[in-house]
Amino acid sequence: MxxxxxxxxxxxxxxxxxxxxxxxxxxxxxxxxxxxxxxxxxxxxxxxxxxxxxxxxxxxxxxxxxxxxxxxxxxxxxxxxxxxxxxxxxxxxxxxxxxxxxxxxxxxxxxxxxxxxxxxxxxxxxxxxxxxxxxxxxxxxxxxxxxxxxxxxxxxxxxxxxxxxxxxxxxxxxxxxxxxxxxxxxxxxxxxxxDGSGTPTPPPAGGGATFETWGTGVRTRSAPSVRASVVDTFAGPTQVSVQCQEHAESVSAEGYTNDVWSRLADGSWLTNIYVKGPAWLPGVADCGGTDVPPPAAGSTAHQTWGTGVRTHGEPSVNAAVVGYFAQPTTVNVVCQAHAQEVTAEGYTNDAWSRLTDGSWLTNIYLKGPAWLPGVPTC
Known part of the structure; x- marks a missing residue:
């Protein structure tokens, strides 16, 4: 025929x-x-x-x-x-x-x-x-x-x-x-x-765990925030290797609200809303449990304040989100520069600090004066 x-x-x-x-x-x-x-x-x-x-x-x-x-x-x-x-x-x-x-x-x-x-x-x-x-x-x-x-x-x-x-x-x-x-x-x-439909996902590296996602068009992000840049998109349900999880930006989707995000083996982040299981995944470590490393050569440690603080790829609130601090934390500042003026939390400041990972944080969220003492100009 x-x-x-x-x-x-x-x-x-x-x-x-x-x-x-x-x-x-x-x-x-x-x-x-x-x-x-x-x-x-x-x-x-x-x-x-x-x-x-x-x-x-x-x-x-x-x-x-x-x-x-x-x-x-x-x-x-x-x-x-x-x-x-x-x-x-x-x-x-x-x-x-x-x-x-x-x-x-x-x-x-x-x-x-x-x-x-x-x-x-x-x-x-x-x-x-x-x-x-x-x-x-x-x-x-x-x-x-x-x-x-x-x-x-x-x-x-x-x-x-x-x-x-x-x-x-x-x-x-x-x-x-x-x-x-x-x-x-x-x-x-x-x-x-x-091809690929019968091959199990390899065991996750670094002591993580394998979980199933659900939904279609699910995106992973470079930081635990829906405003961060997209790293990957899952057209349908798939298996992911979760390294750790932490409380970060609260997300509402598909009738659920959750502030927990999972960090995957490739370093990207996925809201736990799209991971099958409870809001906080059992047996998965808290990403926030690791101490901040000591300042690298030429940098100084500073304390942030506030919640839901984002770092950016450039000294501008319109630049891609690189990091997300759910709670106050310690950051390592390399230098600072006058750039985009920002108004937030009742303060206005055009000073931004460059961190050791290359990202930028408005000085509004760093404890201290508007221009950090002892930190060089970028």
Whole structure:
């Protein structure tokens, strides 16, 4: 059975008459009884694979639409008549997915990358696979999120494995996305694991702990503040290595409010709102428990005051946030300079101090006179 792209039809007229003899993007020979549950039904899958399963399961009940899901970016689209199946006559009226369109969408939602653009045959031969499983192996080695394929010589169907002998699939025209028992007979061709979806996150360095995030579009920051520069973005749930946590800027999101932030292995910060678990993560050290190092050569130690004090990449409140002091602390000042004038806490001052990490702090929040005695000009 051939599986190739055809042209879209516009205004009810099919472009390219030769496509009428072609088979569907995804066709299967036999019906299977659906199962109402849809989730990762077995342990062992990575956060990425579980996120792909969740994204596919979120489409349960959406129409199968031949050619659906193959727009410029992943997501449901209107399909078109496949040229042979009467059930496909209304696919151009149905917003949905075909089998490969659903898989493409699921992993795009999980990774933020369009890893699986193409037909089910393209996906079967994708360079994004990190492991392959033959038809003879059945479902024994499979994990939730693995892609199962059907076709003899040319692949014509794909589904996402859920575990426990179940899969989620966009089946054929006239049906809706569903859960069904796996089919490993007939022309079942085997399975692949998408690159990275079956590889556990390595143990965190420095005595931290691994936690799962939740939500989409979650950002990590260079400091524990939503105003700090973005370091990374998680398109979907993932695993992170938490080194320590501390009370810092209070954040309200997703119906929660929390002032606890976790410092990750790469030095970035993530509000604990998006880390699965209680507001204060069990077994994770307090970042504030480490003494301030002695002043480096050419610097002097000074005490800050106030709460929620930020340092910046330049001597300006408009510059990127580098550090965040939830409580008074000791800082090492290298030099000071007249720069942007700041008014805060009833004071106005244009003096800024450069700290040993290269960041800048308005002298308003340093105990002492407006211009620090004994500190050179930068």
């Amino acid at each position: 051939k599986n190739i792209r055809t042209r879209r039809r516009t205004g009810g007229a099919l472009l390219g008459a030769g496509v009428l003899a072609l088979s569907a993007w995804c066709g299967v020979p036999a019906h299977a009884a659906p199962d109402a549950s849809c989730a990762a039904l077995a342990p062992g899958a990575s956060a990425t694979a579980q996120a792909a399963v969740s994204a596919a399961c979120a489409q349960i009940g959406v129409w199968y639409s031949w050619g659906g899901g193959h727009g410029a970016t992943p997501g449901a689209t209107y399909g078109y008549y496949d040229g042979s199946d009467p059930d496909s006559l209304h696919d151009d009226e149905r917003m949905g997915f075909d089998c490969s369109g659903l898989v493409r969408h699921a992993y795009y939602q999980a990774t933020g990358k369009d890893l699986l653009n193409g037909t089910s045959d393209d996906q079967f031969h994708s360079s994004q696979s990190s492991a392959r499983f033959s038809a003879a192996q059945g479902t024994g080695p499979l994990l939730p999120g693995d892609l199962m394929f059907w076709g003899s010589g040319h692949i014509h169907h794909v589904a996402l494995y859920l575990g426990d002998g179940q899969m989620v699939e966009a089946y054929e025209s006239g049906t809706r996305i569903r859960v069904a028992p796996v089919r490993t007979g007939g022309d079942y061709a085997g399975a692949i694991r998408v």
